[in-house]
Amino acid sequence: MSNKKNWPLWEVFVRSKNGLEHRHFGSLHAADAEMALENARDVYTRRNEGVSIWVVESKHITASNPEHNGELFEPAQDKVYRHPTFYDLPDDVKHM
Amino acid sequence: MSEEQIKNLEEQFEARIARDEKIEPKDWMPEKYRQTHIRQISQHAHSEIVGMLPEGNWITRAPSLRRKVALLAKVQDEAGHGLYLYSACETLDISRDELYEQLHSGKAKYSSIFNYPTVTWADMGAIGWLVDGAAIINQVPLCSTSFGPYARAMVRVCKEESFHQRQGYEIMLKLCNGTPEQKEMAQDALNRWWWPSLMMLGPTDDMSVHTEQSMKWKLKRKTNDELRQQFIDQTVPQADILGLTIPDPDLKWNEERQSYDFGEIDWDEFWQVVKGHGPMNKARMKARVGAWERGEWVRDAAMAHAEKKATSLKKEVS
Numbered sequence: 001m002s003n004k005k006n007w008p009l010w011e012v013f014v015r016s017k018n019g020l021e022h023r024h025f026g027s028l029h030a031a032d033a034e035m036a037l038e039n040a041r042d043v044y045t046r047r048n049e050g051v052s053i054w055v056v057e058s059k060h061i062t063a064s065n066p067e068h069n070g071e072l073f074e075p076a077q078d079k080v081y082r083h084p085t086f087y088d089l090p091d092d093v094k095h096m
Numbered sequence: 097m098s099e100e101q102i103k104n105l106e107e108q109f110e111a112r113i114a115r116d117e118k119i120e121p122k123d124w125m126p127e128k129y130r131q132t133h134i135r136q137i138s139q140h141a142h143s144e145i146v147g148m149l150p151e152g153n154w155i156t157r158a159p160s161l162r163r164k165v166a167l168l169a170k171v172q173d174e175a176g177h178g179l180y181l182y183s184a185c186e187t188l189d190i191s192r193d194e195l196y197e198q199l200h201s202g203k204a205k206y207s208s209i210f211n212y213p214t215v216t217w218a219d220m221g222a223i224g225w226l227v228d229g230a231a232i233i234n235q236v237p238l239c240s241t242s243f244g245p246y247a248r249a250m251v252r253v254c255k256e257e258s259f260h261q262r263q264g265y266e267i268m269l270k271l272c273n274g275t276p277e278q279k280e281m282a283q284d285a286l287n288r289w290w291w292p293s294l295m296m297l298g299p300t301d302d303m304s305v306h307t308e309q310s311m312k313w314k315l316k317r318k319t320n321d322e323l324r325q326q327f328i329d330q331t332v333p334q335a336d337i338l339g340l341t342i343p344d345p346d347l348k349w350n351e352e353r354q355s356y357d358f359g360e361i362d363w364d365e366f367w368q369v370v371k372g373h374g375p376m377n378k379a380r381m382k383a384r385v386g387a388w389e390r391g392e393w394v395r396d397a398a399m400a401h402a403e404k405k406a407t408s409l410k411k412e413v414s
Contacts, residue, residue, distance in 0.1 A: 005399050006193055009186065026249070027183040029192060031395075032402035046172065046287050047256070066123050 009058040010036040012043075014050035022054050030055075113313060118244040121187035130311060132306070133243055134188050135204075136315060141181035142199045146380050148174045150214040152278075153361035159217060166263045167220060173260065174260065177253045184245035200385045208366060209296045209375030218271055218278075218285035224264015226286075226293040226331065232257050233327050234297060235315035246315075265334065272338045278358075279339070286335065287343045295366040297324045328356050 007029040008036055025044045030036035036055040045053070051096035080086050089096065097105075108127050112119070119125055148171050155171065158164035182192055198204035209227055214220070235257065238250040271282040276326075298304060298320035308314035328347075335342050346359030368374065 004396060005403075007395065007399060008169075009183075009192075027186070028179055031398035032165060032405065035398065042172075042336075043176050046169075046176060063122060066120070 007031050010040075010055045011058050011061060012036075012040040013054040013056075014040075014044055015052040016050055018051060022052065025049075027058060033057075110312070113242045116314075117242075118247065119242050120244045127363040128309075130188050132309065132313070132315065134185060134190055134247065135182055137185040137188075137243075137246055138190075138195050138198065139205055139207075141178045141185060141195070142204055143210065144178035144181060145199075146206045146210045146384060148178075149380055149383055150210055150212070150376075153214050153222060154217060154220050156364050157217070158220075163220075163267070169266045170224070170260050170263065173256050176247075177256070180252055181246075184243075184249040187245045196388065200374065200381070200388065202381070205370065207296060208369040208374060209292050210378045210380060211369050212288070212292055213376050216281055216285060218268070218281040219289070220287035221264050221271060221282065222289040224260050225268055225334070226260075226264075226289050227296065228257060228260040228264060229331060230296050230323075230327050232261060232294050233330075234324050238315075240293030240314065240317065241313040250315075268338055268340075272340065282338065283340050286340050291361065291365075292369075294324055294327070294361055295363075295369075297327060299363065299366070300361075325355055328358055332356055 009027055010029075010030055010033075011027050012023045012025045012048045025040075026045055028036065028039050030039050033055060036057075037053055040053050040055055044050070076082075109119075109124065109126060109129070119129075130305060151167060151171050151174075155164065172323055173258075182195060185195060186192060186270040195204070199206070214223070232254065235250055235254050239247055239254055240310050241247045241250065247280050268282050273279075301307060301319045301321045304320055307316060307319055311319070320358050332347070344359045346357065349355075350357045369377070372378075
């Protein structure tokens with residue numbers, strides 16, 4: 001294996017049509033952002049899957065650790081009052 | 097971590113899979129799960145990449161523009177499928193470079209079917225029809241495998257694969273409706289690709305060392321023998337439509353099983369090819385490694401260019 005610098009890894013996000021959000025499609029290797037875009041076009045949109053592509057170098061993504069999911073997401077778990085069904089209203093009240 | 101803690105984690109892990117939960121790359125997983133997935137996903141990726149070679153052989157000699165654009169698109173899809181799978185594999189903490197190194201050194205395997213030569217145009221038909229047909233049967237259950245990135249890659253692959261099989265079958269159909277020589281060419285291709293296609297679905301269940309564990313992890317959802325039977329049952333009627341004869345004198349419909357009985361597979365041949373003694377093993381690896389080495393200066397130049405651009409951009413800013 002050579003000790004030369006390899007092409008970095010990029011994450012690819014594609015908007016499949018206007019009105020929808022960009023969604024993570026996968027990743028690929030490219031020397032720079034421009035090449036990452038071109039490669040993403042060839043690898044992930046060969047059949048009109050998208051109208052817009054974002055690429056971001058994988059190392060720039062900060063991800064939460066699933067091992068900490070307990071502490072991270074627990075605060076939302078006991079707050080049922082954030083949901084409409086928590087509130088008691090008479091059946092006669094319409095459109096609410 | 098103590099042994100007991102690991103055992104506890106393993107039990108939770110198995111329970112998650114049993115509940116049909118997906119495993120994502122950053123989740124805790126047993127080392128064996130990780131290794132098994134690296135092995136299978138990379139083998140799959142390597143098969144897509146090496147799988148381009150037998151067909152690449154015919155791109156410049158396709159009999160019409162229609163056939164040529166279809167074959168080009170198919171081979172390009174295979175490159176794409178290889179890339180989806182390599183990036184799924186890389187989420188398991190192994191680099192692309194290491195994966196290539198394993199392929200090039202022979203440490204990693206790829207599907208044995210690609211070690212057979214493509215000697216006539218009819219082989220493009222037989223490969224699309226049989227090899228892609230067998231691949232689809234193998235891949236569809238993997239769309240619901242437990243490892244998220246692999247399952248997502250397989251959904252994409254399966255969506256794209258069905259054109260591959262249809263274009264192959266169309267080639268066969270055209271040849272079978274052509275001159276007697278053309279039909280004979282189609283029969284000859286079927287004769288050569290039938291048995292390797294059956295072998296492609298893997299050793300019989302009693303010989304397959306990985307099946308049991310892989311079934312548990314949903315890395316396999318049907319056994320090799322089940323997949324093979326399914327392939328035979330769906331392919332025989334397709335051969336009938338073509339008016340071709342499956343090269344197996346023992347093939348016969350079993351009313352009771354509602355399935356075809358079939359003849360003995362030559363597993364010696366299979367293992368010979370897996371071990372590197374197939375007709376094209378050396379040529380395939382030579383082509384693959386050669387392409388990688390001849391492309392090195394291009395990869396280096398692109399990297400140097402990117403770095404230079406990044407540096408001059410920094411200077412402009414400051």
